[in-house]
Amino acid sequence: MKVYAEVLTAPSADTPGTTILLHFDSKKYVFGQLSEGTQRAFMERHVRLNKVSNVFLTGPVQWSNTAGLAGLILALGEAHALDLPGGKQQGLSVHGGENLLYSLSTMRRFVFRTGMSLAVKELVPGLPEFRDENLVVRTLHILPSGMAGRARDGQDKKAFLGKAVNDMFCSDWNMNTFVDDVGAEEGVEPEHNPQLSTKLPPKGKTRPPWPASTIKSLPDTTPSTVAISYVVQLHEQRGKFLPALAKKLGIKPGPDFSKLTSGQSVTTAEGKVVNPEDVMEPSREGTGIAICDIPSLAYLPNFLAAAPEWENMETAQRTIGCFFWLTTGEVVGDPRYLAFVGKFPKSRHIISSADICPDRITFKGTAKSAVLLNSLDAELFSEPKLDCTPRRTVDPSKFEIAAPGLQWQIEPKWQLRTETVEPLFHQQEVVKSDGYKALAAVAEECRQNISAPEVSDLAGKEVEIFTLGTGSSLPSRHRNVSSTLVRIPEVGSMLLDCGEGTLGQLRRLFPQQGGAIEDILSDIKLIYVSHLHADHHLGCTSILSMKHSLQPNHPIFVLGPEVFYTWLNEYSSAEPEMAAVMANVVFIPSEDLESEALPRLLEALSLSKIETAPAIHCLSSFTVAFTFDLSDGTFKLSYSGDTRPNPAFVAIGKDSTVLIHEATFEDDMAAQARAKKHSTVGEALNVAREMGAGAVVLTHFSQRYPKIAAMSDGEEGANVVLAFDGARIRVRDMARFRALKRGLEVIYSEEEVAGGQQKE
Numbered sequence: 001m002k003v004y005a006e007v008l009t010a011p012s013a014d015t016p017g018t019t020i021l022l023h024f025d026s027k028k029y030v031f032g033q034l035s036e037g038t039q040r041a042f043m044e045r046h047v048r049l050n051k052v053s054n055v056f057l058t059g060p061v062q063w064s065n066t067a068g069l070a071g072l073i074l075a076l077g078e079a080h081a082l083d084l085p086g087g088k089q090q091g092l093s094v095h096g097g098e099n100l101l102y103s104l105s106t107m108r109r110f111v112f113r114t115g116m117s118l119a120v121k122e123l124v125p126g127l128p129e130f131r132d133e134n135l136v137v138r139t140l141h142i143l144p145s146g147m148a149g150r151a152r153d154g155q156d157k158k159a160f161l162g163k164a165v166n167d168m169f170c171s172d173w174n175m176n177t178f179v180d181d182v183g184a185e186e187g188v189e190p191e192h193n194p195q196l197s198t199k200l201p202p203k204g205k206t207r208p209p210w211p212a213s214t215i216k217s218l219p220d221t222t223p224s225t226v227a228i229s230y231v232v233q234l235h236e237q238r239g240k241f242l243p244a245l246a247k248k249l250g251i252k253p254g255p256d257f258s259k260l261t262s263g264q265s266v267t268t269a270e271g272k273v274v275n276p277e278d279v280m281e282p283s284r285e286g287t288g289i290a291i292c293d294i295p296s297l298a299y300l301p302n303f304l305a306a307a308p309e310w311e312n313m314e315t316a317q318r319t320i321g322c323f324f325w326l327t328t329g330e331v332v333g334d335p336r337y338l339a340f341v342g343k344f345p346k347s348r349h350i351i352s353s354a355d356i357c358p359d360r361i362t363f364k365g366t367a368k369s370a371v372l373l374n375s376l377d378a379e380l381f382s383e384p385k386l387d388c389t390p391r392r393t394v395d396p397s398k399f400e401i402a403a404p405g406l407q408w409q410i411e412p413k414w415q416l417r418t419e420t421v422e423p424l425f426h427q428q429e430v431v432k433s434d435g436y437k438a439l440a441a442v443a444e445e446c447r448q449n450i451s452a453p454e455v456s457d458l459a460g461k462e463v464e465i466f467t468l469g470t471g472s473s474l475p476s477r478h479r480n481v482s483s484t485l486v487r488i489p490e491v492g493s494m495l496l497d498c499g500e501g502t503l504g505q506l507r508r509l510f511p512q513q514g515g516a517i518e519d520i521l522s523d524i525k526l527i528y529v530s531h532l533h534a535d536h537h538l539g540c541t542s543i544l545s546m547k548h549s550l551q552p553n554h555p556i557f558v559l560g561p562e563v564f565y566t567w568l569n570e571y572s573s574a575e576p577e578m579a580a581v582m583a584n585v586v587f588i589p590s591e592d593l594e595s596e597a598l599p600r601l602l603e604a605l606s607l608s609k610i611e612t613a614p615a616i617h618c619l620s621s622f623t624v625a626f627t628f629d630l631s632d633g634t635f636k637l638s639y640s641g642d643t644r645p646n647p648a649f650v651a652i653g654k655d656s657t658v659l660i661h662e663a664t665f666e667d668d669m670a671a672q673a674r675a676k677k678h679s680t681v682g683e684a685l686n687v688a689r690e691m692g693a694g695a696v697v698l699t700h701f702s703q704r705y706p707k708i709a710a711m712s713d714g715e716e717g718a719n720v721v722l723a724f725d726g727a728r729i730r731v732r733d734m735a736r737f738r739a740l741k742r743g744l745e746v747i748y749s750e751e752e753v754a755g756g757q758q759k760e
């Protein structure tokens with residue numbers, strides 16, 4: 001039997017957390033932090049999730065550790081469903097600290113599956129250890145020094161939240177059940193859940209909402225600071241049965257042999273009792289690993305005092321082959337910590353810390369494209385930003401630094417395997433590649449085309465649109481989920497939608513040295529969220545927290561549907577730092593712009609007007625138009641979010657300088673676009689024509705189009721840019737993009753093998 005633990009993610013700009021996969025032949029177990037980008041990292045590395053039966057979250061249940069949880073649960077559900085015949089699913093259990101049920105419940109309006117066998121286990125002191133056929137997992141509950149734990153949740157609250165989570169994943173809600181649509185407003189299409197590709201309900205009927213989404217509010221909660229660590233131990237390995245010895249003792253081969261191997265004693269014909277241990281080699285003690293999440297120095301004293309785990313030091317020293325330390329450089333440098341580590345000279349110590357691990361590029365596909373784009377036009381496209389110099393170093397004779405692919409083998413013998421570590425991304429390798437050389441000729445051709453650039457006569461010439469994430473639904477190798485940064489020089493910036501991983505995308509686009517990323521974040525004055533689908537807003541919390549740490553007393557405007565604000569507030573009450581973060585948030589509902597805060601927002605971004613109109617997509621989804629008063633004239637920017645072609649949007653976006661429109665599908669999938677309430681490329685361009693838009697940026701492409709989406713002939717004449725991740729589209733460069741079209745096609749011609757079924 002081969003058993004090993006492998007680092008899947010180590011802290012980087014792309015994946016702030018550490019995740020470890022423990023492999024057995026029959027099962028896999030996930031341990032660690034499920035931060036933003038985790039699921040995308042698994043996909044990038046082709047990690048198969050099929051045999052994962054249990055997920056053990058470390059640290060406190062907080063956004064930094066759980067942002068990727070819902071995505072992973074859904075991905076695991078799909079991996080299980082794909083794996084077993086007839087759609088029968090292996091059960092999944094998720095274990096984590098206090099507030100795990102609460103945190104998942106807050107996502108009830110945008111996470112939904114039916115028939116997934118999911119158990120959520122909140123780990124509180126006193127629960128029995130986890131045990132299955134492979135291992136025993138013991139939990140360490142660590143509080144920061146001097147802090148008392150919060151009061152335990154009552155049974156009522158647990159039952160309520162348990163039911164909510166059950167209704168999100170395991171409900172028996174059926175899409176073929178319809179009820180009378182009593183509250184239907186005239187002209188409003190019935191609500192459709194785009195996660196399901198189904199036809200619309202018959203006239204006058206509607207589907208009942210899925211059960212969890214109807215829960216208006218959750219029982220109150222308070223943040224929990226308890227950080228969870230685990231000691232994992234394999235079972236004792238029983239010694240081999242010795243048949244020759246058994247025969248010598250008078251046992252006949254046959255049923256008595258089986259009895260002895262199954263652990264029962266046997267009495268011989270002579271009346272002598274033979275015990276299993278008389279005829280077996282001695283058994284071998286089970287060994288294992290420790291996954292220790294120490295979020296800050298404040299947790300160290302209680303971790304070191306974590307009785308009874310360290311009480312029997314001799315056993316721990318003998319059985320823990322490897323420690324995975326999910327912590328900070330400050331902890332690793334502390335003499336008390338070093339003294340503790342010194343007590344385990346035979347064990348290996350793997351450090352996973354944001355200030356010690358180099359900032360490796362996880363999403364190499366995007367980084368490779370960035371290098372190619374940069375060679376195509378260095379002014380428009382910057383190289384991927386990385387800084388692999390760690391802020392702190394550790395003694396290499398004592399510690400190993402965590403890196404994706406690093407393995408600790410437990411069985412058949414203890415061994416650290418570094419040859420499996422994922423190689424670093426090297427820009428030079430791309431430069432030496434055939435693709436790079438092939439691009440050189442095309443790039444020259446493109447430059448010839450640019451030699452007589454059209455001078456754009458659009459207002460807002462200097463406005464920059466950075467398309468950070470241009471894919472729909474789930475991230476893929478080349479496209480992250482929705483997010484667009486708009487920078488208006490001298491005025492400020494805004495984010496249009498903010499999917500999971502937005503902060504990571506910004507960190508790859510703007511240098512981390514010299515304060516550039518801080519300047520970009522500080523400049524963001526507004527986050528606009530179009531609707532509550534998970535691919536449009538899960539990156540918002542990290543951006544808000546980061547902004548708060550940079551500008552503790554600075555307001556940040558958030559414009560979006562009421563349900564989004566409800567989610568932010570619900571979620572924040574489980575997060576220790578979020579109360580202060582939320583105190584800076586000035587929320588304006590998309591439903592009703594006549595908020596008293598609106599004049600302040602208008603002033604902050606030199607806007608003369610903001611208009612919203614309902615999208616034709618899902619309940620509480622909106623389109624928006626911003627009109628700016630800039631020094632070179634009136635600049636109007638419209639953003640569709642997700643929608644079908646929409647007359648109400650055409651009306652508010654009339655005469656837009658730039659329209660950013662979703663184009664989920666190519667023109668040959670018009671029926672799919674109608675069923676899923678999205679637009680095709682052709683439909684989006686038609687909206688642009690109806691608006692009389694000066695230029696259009698198409699984005700939110702289905703992940704089935706890893707390369708540049710196709711446009712029908714004759715549609716390329718307008719100022720049309722097909723967005724891709726990391727593009728910097730300056731309004732005055734729109735024409736330049738067109739000249740680069742051939743080069744972009746060369747870069748994005750590589751076909752991607754789609755992993756499983758993609759949903760839009």
Ligand SMILES: [Zn+2]
Pocket residue numbers: 194531533617642
């Ligand atoms: Zn959507």
